[in-house]
Amino acid sequence: MHNTLGVAVIGTGRMGADHVRRIDEVTSGARVAAVVDIDADRAKRIADRIEGCTAYTDPAAAMAAPAVDAVLIASPGPAHEAALLAAFERDLPVLCEKPLTPDAASTLRVLEAEQRLGHRRVQVGFMRRYDAEYLRLKSLLAGGELGRPLMVHNRHRNASTPPGFTNAMLINDSVVHEMDTTRWLLDQEITAVTVLRPTPSGNAPEGLDDPQFVIFETDGGALVDTEINVNCRFGYQVQAEVVCERGTARIGEAHSLLTNTEGRWGGSIAPDFVERFEEAYDREVQSWVNATRRGEVVGPSAWDGYAAAAVCEAGVRAQTEGRRVPVEMIERPALYR
Numbered sequence: 213m214h215n216t217l218g219v220a221v222i223g224t225g226r227m228g229a230d231h232v233r234r235i236d237e238v239t240s241g242a243r244v245a246a247v248v249d250i251d252a253d254r255a256k257r258i259a260d261r262i263e264g265c266t267a268y269t270d271p272a273a274a275m276a277a278p279a280v281d282a283v284l285i286a287s288p289g290p291a292h293e294a295a296l297l298a299a300f301e302r303d304l305p306v307l308c309e310k311p312l313t314p315d316a317a318s319t320l321r322v323l324e325a326e327q328r329l330g331h332r333r334v335q336v337g338f339m340r341r342y343d344a345e346y347l348r349l350k351s352l353l354a355g356g357e358l359g360r361p362l363m364v365h366n367r368h369r370n371a372s373t374p375p376g377f378t379n380a381m382l383i384n385d386s387v388v389h390e391m392d393t394t395r396w397l398l399d400q401e402i403t404a405v406t407v408l409r410p411t412p413s414g415n416a417p418e419g420l421d422d423p424q425f426v427i428f429e430t431d432g433g434a435l436v437d438t439e440i441n442v443n444c445r446f447g448y449q450v451q452a453e454v455v456c457e458r459g460t461a462r463i464g465e466a467h468s469l470l471t472n473t474e475g476r477w478g479g480s481i482a483p484d485f486v487e488r489f490e491e492a493y494d495r496e497v498q499s500w501v502n503a504t505r506r507g508e509v510v511g512p513s514a515w516d517g518y519a520a521a522a523v524c525e526a527g528v529r530a531q532t533e534g535r536r537v538p539v540e541m542i543e544r545p546a547l548y549r
């Protein structure tokens with residue numbers, strides 16, 4: 213491993229390009245040694261802006277380069293499994309954007325491959341665990357002052373969806389965040405999922421039932437609801453209220469700027485996740501780089517990726533079959549205990 217960690221960023225779309233900028237300009241102890249995209253021009257345009265960075269179209273070729281010590285996967289979910297298995301072949305540390313893979317069977321294959329290595333290599337990009345507000349909520353709940361959590365009300369709103377966004381992606385790409393925050397905040401597993409749908413909004417693209425209302429039951433007896441509303445038009449909002457025995461705690465309404473003007477009062481709403489979670493992504497990547505340089509793996513594990521995928525599978529079935537679906541999960545393997 214080089215003194216400055218050489219990172220290969222796979223996928224240079226919206227998220228990958230932002231991570232390239234972050235590693236190049238914000239993160240300490242790392243540099244972008246390679247970028248990979250099936251769109252060769254796109255990869256080259258990005259590589260040309262960074263000294264000592266080489267563009268590739270094949271993830272395995274980039275991973276074989278001597279300059280590469282670690283891999284950040286930001287290609288679309290269906291491409292994650294092949295990139296993860298290629299990284300394991302070279303025993304390289306990986307930060308993989310969520311979802312780890314888009315279905316439980318492929319996530320299980322990744323989990324098995326990591327176990328064959330005999331040590332953890334993967335951190336999953338559940339960046340809300342690095343958001344200052346979520347961290348304060350987590351520490352309040354862990355302190356026990358509010359008593360046992362009974363319910364969580366989540367609101368997850370996006371201004372609009374990219375072309376081709378499907379009902380399954382609403383669960384696998386969007387609600388997967390609430391699956392992870394539920395498991396992490398409550399320290400409980402999700403045992404069943406129900407999905408209810410109002411008449412779709414006029415903003416919903418053809419074929420997408422948007423918004424939807426997703427309910428989780430947990431093994432600790434809590435109920436968790438999520439309004440997933442991804443074409444709300446007005447901006448990007450992620451809010452959570454935890455209702456406990458002795459009080460409630462709510463995050464996601466902080467405004468950086470509050471104005472009083474012409475009979476109106478108000479703040480601003482972030483346009484997208486890149487802005488809303490900028491500091492969380494910065495902390496997530498820095499934490500990954502620091503741990504990797506120490507030879508450690510921290511943060512959400514492949515097991516967390518698998519647990520979320522198992523809940524996603526139940527969620528997609530609940531959505532299509534219109535009924536409550538129990539979550540089926542394997543026993544947690546020793547590597548992740």
Ligand SMILES: NC(=O)c1ccc[n+]([C@@H]2O[C@H](COP(=O)([O-])OP(=O)(O)OC[C@H]3O[C@@H](n4cnc5c(N)ncnc54)[C@H](O)[C@@H]3O)[C@@H](O)[C@H]2O)c1
Nearest residue numbers: 223224225226227228249250286287288289291309310311
């Ligand atoms: N944590 C978050 O808040 C967050 C936000 C957005 C996206 N994401 C995740 O990041 C990943 C990328 O999402 P995005 O919005 O940037 O997508 P995107 O479509 O904007 O970009 C994907 C890029 O990957 C490239 N690509 C496709 N297949 C590839 C392959 N096999 N190898 C290399 N490159 C390939 C595409 O050409 C494209 O440039 C997804 O897993 C998504 O769920 C996470």
Ligand SMILES: O[C@H]1[C@H](O)[C@@H](O)[C@H](O)[C@@H](O)[C@H]1O
Nearest residue numbers: 368370385386387389442485
């Ligand atoms: O891939 C994105 C991303 O994960 C965002 O954080 C989420 O708000 C979107 O709904 C999802 O489509």
